[in-house]
Amino acid sequence: MTAKTILYVEDNEVNRRLVQDLLIPTTYRLIEATDGESGMVMARQEHPDLILMDVQLPKVSGIEATRTLRGEPATAQTPIIAITSFALAGDEEKAMAAGATAYMAKPYSPRDLLGLIRRLLPEGGGPAT
Numbered sequence: 001m002t003a004k005t006i007l008y009v010e011d012n013e014v015n016r017r018l019v020q021d022l023l024i025p026t027t028y029r030l031i032e033a034t035d036g037e038s039g040m041v042m043a044r045q046e047h048p049d050l051i052l053m054d055v056q057l058p059k060v061s062g063i064e065a066t067r068t069l070r071g072e073p074a075t076a077q078t079p080i081i082a083i084t085s086f087a088l089a090g091d092e093e094k095a096m097a098a099g100a101t102a103y104m105a106k107p108y109s110p111r112d113l114l115g116l117i118r119r120l121l122p123e124g125g126g127p128a129t
Contacts, residue, residue, distance in 0.1 A: 003029040004121055007048035008040030009065065010083075011057055015106070019052065022110045027123045036060030040068055043075050050121040051075075055084035056094060063098045070099030079120040083108070 004022065010016050023030050031046055033039035037059040043051060051069070057063040062082060069075040082095035085106035092103045102116055119127050 003027050003124070004049040004119065005029045005031060005046060006050045006052060006121070007031050007033065007039065007046060008052040009033045009036065009042075009057060009062065010052070010054045010056075011035060015054070018110065019113075022114055026114075028121075030118070034058075036062060036065040040065050040120055043069055043078070044072070048078065049075060049082045050117060051078055052117075053080050053082050053100070055082055055091065063094055066095065066100055067098040081113075081116060081120070 004027070004040045008016060008019050008029050009028060010032070016032055020030060030046065031042060033042045036057040039053065039057070040060065053062040053066055057065070066080050066082060069078065069080065079098065079101040081102045081104060082100035083104050083106060084091055101120060104113060104116065
């Protein structure tokens, strides 16, 4: 059985470490990118099963990266969880309008994030439909 791949696009090292630690006891394979531009490149190359997309990213914003990936056949159906630490009124609507599957504001409960990941991408089987 091949591990399901999660791409985490996040420029903050502390946040990346928290997600790394969260996923260690799971069967998921984690790959990472530190800006929106490299995140899109990795999504195209690696074909992840789920993407965690920070909204505030260098080079290309998470909103724009999500919108771009939604327009490409290989990533059009990939679940994308938009994550932001600067939750402003309308941010969730912008993320969802860009094509995010779900939205989470920081600080979030690691248990809640893992629950959302498992709901969208169950461990051990195919992607959720």
